[in-house]
Amino acid sequence: MSPLNRQQQLDQIRDERREQIKQAALKIFARRGYTGTKTSMIAKEASISEGLIYRYFNSKEELFITLVEELMEEAKRELKYVGYLPGTPFEQIRTLTKNMLDDNNMYAFMLMERARTADDVPDKVTQIFEEATNVLIDPIIPIFVKGQESGEFSPGEPRKMLSWYFTIINSLLTQEKIDEEFGLPDADVLIRILTN
């Protein structure tokens, strides 16, 4: 095997391992919160030794912050594209809502919500959310306004209505233990909050 390949191979291992740790951490942090998550749990979930975590992250805190930052970036990216989705404003926001409720994103939103909500997280995380609240809502405002103008959405201060709407969705996602019988509410029901 050529030296180049060898290096590539190691890089790949590192990338995979890092990803593996982040996935495991995401799952546990989302369910048990920052303090409730023990590094041993993350190691077990990732099927690695506890020590290995520290070759990839300097501390539990750094791991947590990294997760929050990356998820936040991704969220921002996604929200920018809502305006380019097909359909009316109502349909665009319904699609966004559906995506948020999707199983694949669930842990991410749960973690974000816990991170935003809980008082036992690193200060830096608190900061990130203080700075970012509007960043998430701003790109949706023009869409919502267009929907109000066309009568699809009910009147009301747009920023306020959207803040409430996303607060509800986010907080829903925090819950791992959703009612087993009925699961999470439909996007169709949730969007009623905006339509009256």
Add this chain to the structure above:
Amino acid sequence: MSPLNRQQQLDQIRDERREQIKQAALKIFARRGYTGTKTSMIAKEASISEGLIYRYFNSKEELFITLVEELMEEAKRELKYVGYLPGTPFEQIRTLTKNMLDDNNMYAFMLMERARTADDVPDKVTQIFEEATNVLIDPIIPIFVKGQESGEFSPGEPRKMLSWYFTIINSLLTQEKIDEEFGLPDADVLIRILTN
């Protein structure tokens, strides 16, 4: 002072202290979750020494479970009275919703919600909620059905709609850090979920 009075006085001190500890614990558990709460924080909030907690509760776990049980009992009691509130079913449920969102009850609901959703709580608490879910919704179902019949509420499986509705309200209450600008959503907006 007679021995009896003396005894009564001591009992009263004990009751007051116990209540004081519970109030402090409620506040901190609600904000920081079970693991995130240190007994030292509770002691500080209650302005007592750390050791004193253990004259009133055998352990942090027992204190937490006691809180959850008592709050649960209270919730059950309140729900039974919804049917006797004045007004139409819609108005009754709106009043209930308002009460739940009220500042005075907030910590209680926050704690309950955290207790219900988090994975880092004592097993016993998990059990309590597994057994109790329906207990909370059942007494409201007939009211909701009446509202559907009178056209105040939109159609749909009652247990499902109410489960979603309360899931939303509960999950909202988890959030200590509500948007500072807008606060929690109005009961009037939330109830749209049931009315369409």
Add this chain to the structure above:
Amino acid sequence: MSPLNRQQQLDQIRDERREQIKQAALKIFARRGYTGTKTSMIAKEASISEGLIYRYFNSKEELFITLVEELMEEAKRELKYVGYLPGTPFEQIRTLTKNMLDDNNMYAFMLMERARTADDVPDKVTQIFEEATNVLIDPIIPIFVKGQESGEFSPGEPRKMLSWYFTIINSLLTQEKIDEEFGLPDADVLIRILTN
């Protein structure tokens, strides 16, 4: 017991405990260096639990730094008084030398010397010594010069000669395992370095 007495009693316990920990730490740090000293060793030497150390010092590092700082202060204080000792400059410096070699001060000098010498100490300690080197020698210089003038001491740049002299004494003190047969060199022999 009056509340005041109670408070005094607690203060005394705290003072004693703190002193006890410092004494134990001094002994172990002096012999095993910073890294070689485990908190468990300090606890054992002080006959307390490992955890208790942390009610008195925030970290092993803080404990070490505290020791160094306090010993340094004491050293400075003592050196100021050398000029007021009875006798000629030669006799004054011989007395100082004897004091330094005294068993009671030994651990203190050993620790200081290790702290000054080793590369595995907290940065702050390195700084302290960088700033302090001259502070220790300066008050002795005039005494030495007087001795040179009177012919008691051999000629040579005073700061240089004294720097060498104290380097030797300090470094001697680092050694716990002194030759069992002969012990540390006499002050009378050491002072030859200055007299020729």
Add this chain to the structure above:
Amino acid sequence: MSPLNRQQQLDQIRDERREQIKQAALKIFARRGYTGTKTSMIAKEASISEGLIYRYFNSKEELFITLVEELMEEAKRELKYVGYLPGTPFEQIRTLTKNMLDDNNMYAFMLMERARTADDVPDKVTQIFEEATNVLIDPIIPIFVKGQESGEFSPGEPRKMLSWYFTIINSLLTQEKIDEEFGLPDADVLIRILTN
């Protein structure tokens, strides 16, 4: 290339690598002590991977012991030749002193001294020094006695005077951080200890 040459080549690589590791280890152990030295530091100083150390030494402990033993052997060898150096006993011992203080030998003496004085070294090392103390001094005694007889050295129990003298020199060598301005004391000043 013949198999033999191939083998020789490999042997040579092995020897070089082993030497390289020992040199690096010497430098770090000398400065940071046994416990304060991490294998990763040695690897970095030797510009090799951490794992490679273990193809040449079974453990950090073995590496340390090996160093001490080899340096000790070398020291013994050198001391034997002091009597054959040119000049009077005084001049012979001054030359020895100069050699000891020489930069090239410095790390070796530093390590030896740390190994001798510190309490955090493997037991075997402690033993080596317990057995060897006299070995170092013995060959110098007749030289010193000759010097006393000729009046070059001051009177006094020879073993005692030499023990003190070498204790001083050794302990000086422990110090990596010598006063930057003046460096280590001259051999000419040190030897005053023996001359009065």
Add this chain to the structure above:
DNA sequence: AATGAATGAGGATTCATTCAT
């Protein structure tokens, strides 16, 4: 009843050592 000093089990983190490549 109340305090706060003390304990020790458990959690985060480090580092000597092993192992697959």
Add this chain to the structure above:
DNA sequence: AATGAATGAATCCTCATTCAT
């Protein structure tokens, strides 16, 4: 022979709980 990823025992530190006063 050499690398560096991986392990886990040992270390520093925290915190629920106990105990002397």
